Amino acid sequence: MIKDILKILENDARTTSKQIAAMTGTPSAEVAKLIKQAEKDRTILKYKTVINWEKVGEEQVWALIEVKITPQRDVGFDSIAERIYRFPQARTVYLVSGTYDLLVLVMGKTEHEVANFVSQKLAPIEGVQGTITHFMLKRYKEDGEILEGKEEVKRQPIIL
Amino acid sequence: MSTKSRGQQRKSLISQQVKRIPPSGIRRFFDLLASIEGVISLGVGEPDFATPWHIREAAIFSLEKGYTMYTSNLGMLELRQELSRYLKDNYNLAYDPDSELLITVGVSEALDLAMRAILNPGDEVIMPDPCYVSYSPCVVLAGGIPIMVPTNQENNFEISPADIEARVTSKTKAILIGYPANPTGAVMTRDKLSQIAEIARRHQLLVISDEIYAKLVYGVEHTCFATLPGMKESTILLGGFSKAYAMTGWRIGYAAANKEVTASLTKIHQYTMLCASVMGQVAAIEALKSGEDSIAEMAEQYNRRRLVIVEGLNDIGLSCFEPRGAFYAFPSIKGTGMTSEEFSERLLIEEKVAVVAGTAFGQCGEGYVRCCYATSLADIEEALTRMKRFVDKHKKV
Numbered sequence: 341m342i343k344d345i346l347k348i349l350e351n352d353a354r355t356t357s358k359q360i361a362a363m364t365g366t367p368s369a370e371v372a373k374l375i376k377q378a379e380k381d382r383t384i385l386k387y388k389t390v391i392n393w394e395k396v397g398e399e400q401v402w403a404l405i406e407v408k409i410t411p412q413r414d415v416g417f418d419s420i421a422e423r424i425y426r427f428p429q430a431r432t433v434y435l436v437s438g439t440y441d442l443l444v445l446v447m448g449k450t451e452h453e454v455a456n457f458v459s460q461k462l463a464p465i466e467g468v469q470g471t472i473t474h475f476m477l478k479r480y481k482e483d484g485e486i487l488e489g490k491e492e493v494k495r496q497p498i499i500l
Numbered sequence: 501m502s503t504k505s506r507g508q509q510r511k512s513l514i515s516q517q518v519k520r521i522p523p524s525g526i527r528r529f530f531d532l533l534a535s536i537e538g539v540i541s542l543g544v545g546e547p548d549f550a551t552p553w554h555i556r557e558a559a560i561f562s563l564e565k566g567y568t569m570y571t572s573n574l575g576m577l578e579l580r581q582e583l584s585r586y587l588k589d590n591y592n593l594a595y596d597p598d599s600e601l602l603i604t605v606g607v608s609e610a611l612d613l614a615m616r617a618i619l620n621p622g623d624e625v626i627m628p629d630p631c632y633v634s635y636s637p638c639v640v641l642a643g644g645i646p647i648m649v650p651t652n653q654e655n656n657f658e659i660s661p662a663d664i665e666a667r668v669t670s671k672t673k674a675i676l677i678g679y680p681a682n683p684t685g686a687v688m689t690r691d692k693l694s695q696i697a698e699i700a701r702r703h704q705l706l707v708i709s710d711e712i713y714a715k716l717v718y719g720v721e722h723t724c725f726a727t728l729p730g731m732k733e734s735t736i737l738l739g740g741f742s743k744a745y746a747m748t749g750w751r752i753g754y755a756a757a758n759k760e761v762t763a764s765l766t767k768i769h770q771y772t773m774l775c776a777s778v779m780g781q782v783a784a785i786e787a788l789k790s791g792e793d794s795i796a797e798m799a800e801q802y803n804r805r806r807l808v809i810v811e812g813l814n815d816i817g818l819s820c821f822e823p824r825g826a827f828y829a830f831p832s833i834k835g836t837g838m839t840s841e842e843f844s845e846r847l848l849i850e851e852k853v854a855v856v857a858g859t860a861f862g863q864c865g866e867g868y869v870r871c872c873y874a875t876s877l878a879d880i881e882e883a884l885t886r887m888k889r890f891v892d893k894h895k896k897v
Contacts, residue, residue, distance in 0.1 A: 348804070359877075362811045363804035493550050497533050498526070498543040500633045500860060 341366060342374050346383070349375070353387040390483045402447050402476040403454045405462065406440040408469040417441055420467045429457045440472070451475065521637045525860050529845060533854055540883045542871040543854040545682060547746040547827070551783070552794035555745065558786035559779050567778050573770040575603025575754070576781045582788040583754060591724040593732060599759045602766050603784075605776050607712045607740045607753040608634060609769070614708050614736045614755060615642035617764040623673040625708075628659040630861035630868075632682045632710065644673070650864045653821050653832055657684035661695035668703050675700060677725070678710035680717055683861045683870035684830040685806075685823020690723040697728040706761075708736045712753070713826040715744035715795050718803045720824045726756070733758050736765075743826070744795050745787045750780035802827050805873040805880055812884040813871070816891050827874040830858065834867045837896040844869055846894075851886035 344364050348355050357375065361368035378384045393400050409420045417435055421442060425433040432445035444462070448454040455473070463471050479487055512519075524530075533539060550556075574580060580597035587593045595601050604610040611634060619625070621643040627635050629648035636646040647667050651657045664675060675696060679688045700707050709725035726735040740753030755765055769775075806823065813820040813831040820831035833843045840857035847853050858865025873880055 347800075359808070359881075362808045363877075365807050491550060493548055495541075495544050495546060495548070497539065497541045497854060498530060498856065499545040500524075500526075500856065 342378060342383075345371060345374055346378065349384070349387075353389075390485055392479075392482075392487050399449070400447060401449065401451050401454050402445065402479075403458075404474040404476065405442075405444040405446055405458060406472040406474075407442040407444055407462065408440045408471070409442060410467045410469055411441075412467060420465060423465050424462060427457070427461060429454075429461075517641055517643070520640050524633075525841075526857065529841075529848070529857070532845065532848060536848065536852060539848065539852045539854050540875075540879050540886070541854040542873070542875065542880075542883055543856045544872050544874065545828075546748040546874065547743065547798065548874050548876065549746040549798055551745065551747050551750070552787075552791065554790060554794070555747070555783050555786045559783040562782040563779060567782055569778060571603075571775045571778050571781060573766055573775055574598075574601070575776060576778070576785070579603055579781050579785045579788070582785055583756075586788050587756060591727045593724065593726055593756075595756045596759075600756060600762050602755045602762055602769060603776050603781060604740075604753045604755060604769065605773055606742060606751045607710055607738045609773060610738045610740075610753050610755040610765070611635070611708070611710065612638050612641070613765040613768050614738070614761075615639055615644060616768055617761065618673055618706060618736075619644040620673075622671060624669060624671045625674045625676050626664055626667050626672060627676040628657070628678075628681070629863060630657075630683055630858060630865035631676075632678055633861060635676055635678070635710075636862075639676070645671070647672070648862060648864070651684075651686075652864065653819070653830075653868075656821050657681060657686035657830065658688050658692055659696070661692060661699055664696060665699050668699070668705070672703065672705060674706040674708055676708045676710070678712070680713035680722070680823075680825020681828075682713070682826055683828050683856070683858065683865065685826045685828040687717055687720055687722065687824040690721075690728075693723050693725060694728055697725070697731050700734060701730060704734075706734055706736060707731065708738065710738045712738070712740050712743050714739060716799055716802060716827060717825040718799075718806060722825070736761055741784050741787055744799070745784075745791050746794075746798060747780075747783065747787065750777070750783055752776055752780040752784045802874065805875075805877055808877060809871060809873045809880050809884070812880070813887075816884065816888040817895065818887070818891060827872055829871045829873060830868050831871065832868055835896065836891060836894045838894065840866055840869055847887065847890050850893075851890045853883045853886050853890075 345360055348360050357372040358368050360371045411417050412419060421433060424430055424444060429446050430444050431447050434443045436443050446454050446457060458471055458473055580601045583601055584595050584597040587595050615638045619642040623644045624647045625639045625644050626647045628651045639646045649659050649663045651659055707725055714722045726732045726737045737756040742748040809829050810820050810822055813829060817835055818831035818833055820829050823829055836843060840859045844855050844857040855869040855871050858868035
């Protein structure tokens with residue numbers, strides 16, 4: 341049941357307990373209780389909005405940083421990852437397989453700000469062997485949503 | 501000269517057969533709808549999803565590779581093989597792709613072929629009322645006589661085996677059913693279908709089972725009629741890709757039947773249609789190969805909307821039995837004292853919500869309207885708000 345509720349909320353965080361109750365055939369009070377519980381145990385981390393900032397002329401600079409690190413005894417990659425993810429500039433941090441180890445998504449107001457963060461904060465961390473920075477040029481799709489030219493389904497108004 | 505010809509009775513150029521089919525009952529409603537802006541339509545009988553991208557992409561690729569020719573009359577071999585595998589996997593039915601499967605231009609063509617292949621003038625075909633709009637005309641066009649079996653909300657719009665049996669005569673050739681049902685959303689249990697199979701066996705009738713909505717059932721299992729004991733030989737199973745795979749515009753359906761019937765269907769198909777479009781067939785191959793996930797995702801969304809609309813309709817006083825299949829709710833509007841046609845026209849004019857009068861699907865649809873929930877939740881909720889206002893205004897206490 342909680343999985344059904346989470347799927348609905350992941351798709352639209354504004355869906356009310358009453359609506360979810362109708363969609364799943366569960367009493368509204370039960371839905372509210374399960375959501376509370378999921379918030380408490382951090383199954384639900386937060387509710388956010390996916391925004392196309394370009395629409396309001398807001399410039400954001402995003403970069404994907406490949407980070408190669410030397411794993412440390414006992415703690416592996418975790419302790420270096422923690423030193424990185426504690427910086428608020430690092431919006432997303434993943435450990436990945438392949439030619440590098442951490443993928444860090446960094447957001448700043450200007451390219452300069454992002455570059456500074458990488459060269460002065462991220463790269464000098466002990467255990468970081470090297471970084472490659474990819475500045476994001478264009479966002480086509482975000483969280484499953486196509487930003488421009490989303491297709492409309494063209495149906496006849498009545499079909500028997 | 502002209503005065504002379506004016507005196508003569510003008511000879512009708514239209515066949516009696518065609519004249520016997522009534523014109524669409526909702527033509528006026530169509531015109532009305534076209535004249536109003538800002539309408540929320542619950543009147544659409546198709547998914548609100550575009551065809552899943554992997555299916556479209558496969559068709560685009562095939563065009564680039566030059567798949568633009570006729571196919572075999574039966575349909576592309578690869579599609580028939582995939583379909584055979586699908587029917588085996590889903591129902592454990594073994595249909596020979598070379599002689600027992602025919603790819604058609606939607607279920608609509610398959611139904612027309614079936615009727616033309618089996619009916620002699622005056623043969624009777626028993627079917628539920630209300631039912632999909634083309635059932636009865638297809639029988640009439642093939643020279644047959646449709647025999648309607650009333651169904652209602654009290655029996656969940658399931659056709660009753662006893663009512664079928666009571667209508668069997670020496671002229672009866674076939675029983676035509678379509679569950680999950682358009683317009684009611686009704687699903688029949690295996691037990692009830694078995695009783696129909698028993699009748700078909702006893703009276704040596706064919707059963708034409710339109711199972712286009714087979715993949716859209718909620719919390720119940722779909723029973724394929726051909727899986728009932730002994731029924732594979734005497735069932736013409738009709739299916740297609742339109743509804744579950746959101747492929748209505750591609751027009752690809754199929755008929756699965758015994759060799760003799762399939763050969764007869766194919767005879768008509770090869771002279772009238774030649775073959776279904778190759779692009780559609782290529783898309784259907786991709787749908788069968790890897791469409792299961794997309795279907796499940798869409799069905800999950802329909803189910804949520806189903807629960808919302810059924811609860812909503814009951815809350816506003818339009819009593820609605822729980823539809824377990826397809827994407828239609830079929831609430832009763834009897835509490836308003838209006839006919840179905842009046843209700844749908846006035847709802848459209850006063851609140852700009854389009855629903856289809858139940859009478860479009862047969863006399864027994866009187867007192868009901870069809871609401872399609874294959875539309876966004878936001879639209880469903882807004883439609884329910886408007887319908888509540890409308891019902892409150894017109895409720896007969």
